[in-house]
Amino acid sequence: MKDKIIHKASEMFITLGFKSVTMDDIANELAISKKTIYTHFKNKTELVHEVTMNMFELISHGIDCICDLQKNPIEELYEIKKLVMVHLKNEKTSPQYQLQKYYPEIHEALKAQHYKKMSECTLRNLKRGVAMGLYRENLDIDFVSRIYFIGVNGIKDEALFPVHQFPKIQLFEDYLEYHLRGIVTNEGLKTLNKFIKTTVHNA
Template sequence: MEVRERILKTAEELFMKFGIRSVTMDEIASELGISKKTIYMHFEDKDAIVHEVATFRMSCEQDISEQIWKEAENPIHEVVKEIEMLKTHVAALNPVVIYDLKKYYPKTWAVFQQHKQTIFLDITRRNLQEGVKQGLYRPEINIEVLSRLRMEEIDFAFDQSVFPNNVFNQFEIHQTFIDHFLRGVLTPKGLTVYEQYINTDNN
């Protein structure tokens, strides 16, 4: 792996564990066994590393979502597979990362929000449209309003002032929201399909 990629990979690991704010350039250098000078040859400052780590992560998440979409048997299966994927991702993520991004890296946060309001919103909208088409979701659902609600739920689940990490299990909140969101749009036929997936999951 190129030095540049190693820096990004290590920085990401440290951020995910400890949040962004508390990780110094010294710690990234020390973890890699290289000098800070070498890091500065590749990145202007920590902001630049944060920005690149974040944009790379978003692009990965998008690829994963497209992969899930292709492999899923139907829109409900897509959601079930997304919950599984989240389980690994959220467990590895210190929620302080989200707080730090929002507060100290507004430029990167804005890109993240933009990504969410375009790419993720499209993915959610497509899921809802396809579910309606297949008779799994109620035909009368307001797709524009509900897809935006789903985007808001993602941010809200990470809100440490409402769901502090030491009281609430982060993954459980995301799972609760997704499960509740899905049930809110299902037809009776959709509910049967969903329950089959869940029960298979538990066995």
């Protein structure tokens, strides 16, 4: 039952926001009593923590699986972006913003985990890209990986990028292209252009 609660709460938090969804809402969706939820989670904060960490582990596992395939580094980044969008696809709410505002301690813990995971993945990606001649060899990869992390988090700020003006899927697409255009070689640009054309064609 605990896993069912986490799964349903995850869907509702992502779709409607962490603040908007109550324990009563989750209980009603699962057709159980609120008391049943409290036998597994002492309060909503504990449930939010479990949900966010579970989501992080789920996405991290997916990213590991993509990285294990050792694809072209540019393709790898597009596959990771696609995976993240599947999990965070809703464009009408900002779970990240609500988490930061109403559960700051959980948000900071998640951000630290996110940085560690993303840093490892990005550094490997950059090193492989340079070795394959797809990224410029004079890159300061530690600097680039940190700037990329700041950007990925920065575009989630709805005060700067309101959803009605910058739909999330397109925003992530634009930022990834922006990031790659700054680091690719002429050879890497050929590969990047293929993905840009594919994206435009499928839009």
